[in-house]
Amino acid sequence: MTVLPMTYEEPVQTIELRRDVTKHLKRGHRWIFANCFDEGGRQPKSGVHLLSFKGELLALGIWQGDTQLRFRVLVLADEPIFRKNNIARTLELYFESQWRKAVEIRRTFDLKITNSFRLINGEGDGLPGLIVDIYNDTAVIKHDHAIMEKIWNAQGIAAKIQGSFNQIQCVYLKRRNDEQEKGVNIVGTLAPEVQFLENGAVFASNIRDAAKTGFFLDQRDNRKMIQHFANGKTVLNLFSYTGGFSIFAAKGGAKEVTSVDIAKVAIQAVDRNFAVNGLKTLHHDIAADAFEYLEQQNVEKKKYDLVITDPPSFAPNEKSVEQAKNAYAKVFANSIKLVNNEGLFAASSCSSHISTAQFMEICQEAFSKARKKGTLVYMGGQPVDHPYPLAMEELRYLKFALFRLD
Numbered sequence: 001m002t003v004l005p006m007t008y009e010e011p012v013q014t015i016e017l018r019r020d021v022t023k024h025l026k027r028g029h030r031w032i033f034a035n036c037f038d039e040g041g042r043q044p045k046s047g048v049h050l051l052s053f054k055g056e057l058l059a060l061g062i063w064q065g066d067t068q069l070r071f072r073v074l075v076l077a078d079e080p081i082f083r084k085n086n087i088a089r090t091l092e093l094y095f096e097s098q099w100r101k102a103v104e105i106r107r108t109f110d111l112k113i114t115n116s117f118r119l120i121n122g123e124g125d126g127l128p129g130l131i132v133d134i135y136n137d138t139a140v141i142k143h144d145h146a147i148m149e150k151i152w153n154a155q156g157i158a159a160k161i162q163g164s165f166n167q168i169q170c171v172y173l174k175r176r177n178d179e180q181e182k183g184v185n186i187v188g189t190l191a192p193e194v195q196f197l198e199n200g201a202v203f204a205s206n207i208r209d210a211a212k213t214g215f216f217l218d219q220r221d222n223r224k225m226i227q228h229f230a231n232g233k234t235v236l237n238l239f240s241y242t243g244g245f246s247i248f249a250a251k252g253g254a255k256e257v258t259s260v261d262i263a264k265v266a267i268q269a270v271d272r273n274f275a276v277n278g279l280k281t282l283h284h285d286i287a288a289d290a291f292e293y294l295e296q297q298n299v300e301k302k303k304y305d306l307v308i309t310d311p312p313s314f315a316p317n318e319k320s321v322e323q324a325k326n327a328y329a330k331v332f333a334n335s336i337k338l339v340n341n342e343g344l345f346a347a348s349s350c351s352s353h354i355s356t357a358q359f360m361e362i363c364q365e366a367f368s369k370a371r372k373k374g375t376l377v378y379m380g381g382q383p384v385d386h387p388y389p390l391a392m393e394e395l396r397y398l399k400f401a402l403f404r405l406d
């Protein structure tokens with residue numbers, strides 16, 4: 001018998017909303033927060049349930065009893081696939097349709113050049129809480145909430161992955177790095193190092209211990225852009241992680257590349273990535289606090305032709321946005337000060353709480369603080385394998401801007 005990719009437990013309950021969010025859902029938004037529900041009474045068990053407003057059935061989705069994000073929509077009650085009396089069939093039809101559409105987008109990758117990509121981007125592909133990343137012959141499944149491990153049946157998902165992409169030999173379920181059991185092999189055995197291609201560059205990752213699922217796939221297009229601009233330049237890559245931007249700068253003909261990251265293992269991985277690509281570029285690997293490094297380089301009046309600054313998210317929630325804006329402006333300003341006249345500066349933010357408009361304001365503020373003027377050369381974001389529903393602007397999290405100093 002085939003294992004279904006989605007599971008649910010009986011009894012499925014109908015949860016009544018306190019507020020009318022019909023319009024919000026009909027526009028394509030998929031999240032409902034705790035303040036839209038009555039807090040008292042017996043709460044449903046986290047899992048798949050139905051949703052209603054004033055007794056009228058609205059949607060089928062996932063109830064998360066322990067987070068502010070309380071309900072994640074799967075299917076609206078007025079969609080043709082919705083079958084009120086057959087939840088199993090509804091889920092099956094829904095999953096099949098979302099999966100097919102997700103695979104179609106990823107078929108655009110030429111596997112001889114790029115065999116690493118995000119196959120399922122959670123809500124962005126209509127499958128809440130499910131991430132599937134492909135690294136050559138290895139697929140990594142990851143969830144953003146414990147309940148998702150029960151809903152997305154790993155065996156069933158693995159069968160779907162292998163059915164769609166026959167190069168996959170290993171399917172690994174990766175949990176949070178601080179969990180006791182970091183992950184489990186669902187199919188095959190995870191190799192200690194997996195090598196994969198991104199736009200012709202080779203990257204090696206120790207997936208088990210790496211950040212996220214193993215690599216920051218979302219900067220792919222932006223790294224490619226850096227390759228085009230790096231020829232003959234001295235490049236500083238701050239918050240480098242395993243050197244994605246460093247490798248593309250080197251491949252683009254950079255004269256000298258410096259990578260800075262606080263994590264020693266990440267810096268060691270940059271060296272490994274230079275080696276697996278056979279790159280002979282002069283490379284400085286620096287395991288240090290990038291904020292301190294910036295201050296120190298400014299004191300020493302160091303200059304580079306191209307500086308890339310891609311810090312971790314400074315805004316974990318809405319409340320921290322103001323503080324985060326100042327922190328971004330400061331680190332960007334200190335980066336700009338290190339750039340030669342007519343040199344390039346690339347700024348990035350992966351915070352979903354900072355909008356594109358706010359990000360551009362931050363960049364303006366940073367240039368002003370550094371007493372420099374800039375010209376926007378390229379504006380990038382997340383690539384095709386990180387789609388998001390148009391109605392959910394907050395899932396457009398990645399911003400990347402390349403400036404020339406005038």
Ligand code: SAH
Nearest residue numbers: 216239240241244261262263289290310312
């Ligand atoms: N640009 C990278 C991704 C960067 S993710 C890529 O293309 O793959 C952010 C990185 O910032 C992480 O590797 C993390 O280790 C690093 N980091 C966090 N705090 C830091 C600090 N204070 N100084 C330097 N690096 C830091």
